[in-house]
Amino acid sequence: MYALQDVTATKGNEFEDYFLKRELLMGIYEKGFERPSPIQEESIPIALTGSDILARAKNGTGKTAAFCIPALEKIDPEKNAIQVVILVPTRELALQTSQVCKELGKYLNIQVMVSTGGTSLKDDIMRLYQPVHLLVGTPGRILDxxxxxxxxxxxxxxxxMDEADxxxxxxxxxxxxxxxxxxxxSRQLLMFSATFPVTVKEFKEKYLPRPYIINLMDELTLKGITQHYAFVEERQKVHCxxxxxxxxxxxxxxxxxxxxxxxELLAKKITELGYSCFYIHAKMLQDHRNRVFHDFRNGACRNLVCTDLFxxxxxxxxxxxxxxxxxPKTSETYLHRVGRSGRYGHLGLAVNLITYEDRFNLYRIEQELGTEIKPIPPQIDVAVYCQ
Known part of the structure; x- marks a missing residue:
């Protein structure tokens, strides 16, 4: 499931802003792209400058066009040579990617070729005697x-390198x-990957000494988090x-x-109950917020009350x-509140105070996130949320 903002939280750029060839713009609009998605906004202008890129983005967010557009822009169709190679791990992805290149480059007179294992080597050899500007394929066959x-x-x-991991x-x-x-x-390397395992890191250090890094994924997971709900009336919440x-x-x-x-009201109540408490919300001045966050992070206080701003x-x-x-109203907000970055395998506990009105949201969020939020037991085992 893609969060809508993966495709909509843009800076408001237009494809015209990148000064692309008119023929390429024709292909872009004909393919139905109206304006760049976030990954395209981040990648296209940087790729056009010739910098190496290490980008992290999900599939389905316009990633293929994010590298095909600058690649097509930089190819000189008059020059009879392979000028761009796109490596992918599977035959299906190779065919799909070359299709996107052909559609976007429809008016550019650029020759695109696909080459993958499991097909006739002889056909590929024959095809390479003709002009090829852009080659899409799997590593083994292209190396051969x-x-x-x-x-x-x-x-x-x-x-x-698409799906670099x-x-x-x-x-x-x-x-x-x-x-x-x-x-x-002097080659330029563009790497796109949804996850960044150690292999990617080592490879980056060896071949992309100073890449431009784009990260459009907050990798959040509910792994290691025990989730419970308590069914309460609004007026019982503070007592609970x-x-x-x-x-x-x-x-x-x-x-x-x-x-x-x-x-603000809750922070006041918590303090009255005798517990230490900070609060943060959107109407506070930014440097005040930063200070509260910094102090909380340094352990100056045990509890922080806040809005989703945070x-x-x-x-x-x-x-x-x-x-x-x-x-919360949406599964995405729930995941951001409760989820942890995958790289820290810390244990945690999430407790949701649920009123009668929240019950449908609770059910829907469980379904959408494929998770289970259980009723709260009289005692919670400390081992599930304390290291």
Whole structure:
């Protein structure tokens, strides 16, 4: 499931802003693209400058066009040489990618070729005697043709690796590395990957010493988080929170409300109950917010009450309990409040205070996130949320 903003949270650029060839713009509009998606806005202008790129983005967010558009723009159709190679891990993806290149480049007179294992090598050899400007394929087959001297890459100035994490799996990595040695020294490398395993990091350090890094993924996961709900009436919420404070072993907690007003009221109530508490919301001045966040992060206070303003980028290791005092409206907000960045496998506990009105949202969010939020038991085992 893609969050809508993966495709809509743009800076408002237009394809015209990149000063692309008129024929390329015709192909872009004919394909039905109206304006660039976030990954395209980030990648296209940088790729056009000739910089190496390491980009992290989901499939389905316009990633293919993010590298095909600058590649097509930079190819000189008058020059009879392979100028761009796009490496992909599978035959299906090769066909799909070449199709996008052909559609976008419809008016450019650019020759696109696909070459993958499992098809006739002889056909590929014959095809390479004709002009080819852009070659899309899998590493093994392209390397085979290059070693034979049939696929000549000394004018290939751009190498694109799509699904780079898969291309750096053991079965492909040696071929990819050997292929790079056939390219001119001044080549440009564009890598796109949904995940960044260690192999990608090592490869980056070796072949992309100073890439431009684009990260459009907040990788959040509900792994390691025990989720419960307490069915309450609105007027019982503070009492319920008080009970949680007395029963749970909270290292640090973040408590979410759905409005600025409720944040302030709740923070006041928590302080009256005798617990230390900070609060943050959107109407506070930015440097005040920064200071509160900084102090909370440094452990100056145990509990933080806030609005959703604060959900992105919560990576405070010490937070082991998240309480939704007000239940969120969407599964995405829920994931951002409760989820943790995948790289920290810390345990955590999420407690949701659910009123009668929230019950449909609760069910829908469980379905959409494929998770289970269980009723809260009389005792919660400390081992599930304390390291």
């Amino acid at each position: 043709l290059t070693r034979k001297g049939i696929c000549v890459l000394n004018h290939c100035s751009i190498l694109i 898969k291309l750096l799996a053991p079965e492909f990595q040696p071929s990819v590395e050997e292929l790079i040695h056939f390219l001119p020294a 929170l008080n009970t949680l404070f007395s029963k749970l072993q909270i290292n640090q907690s973040i408590i979410f409300c759905n409005s600025v007003n409720r944040v 959900t992105r980028g919560i990576d405070i290791q010490a937070v082991n309990v998240v309480i939704n005092f007000d239940f």
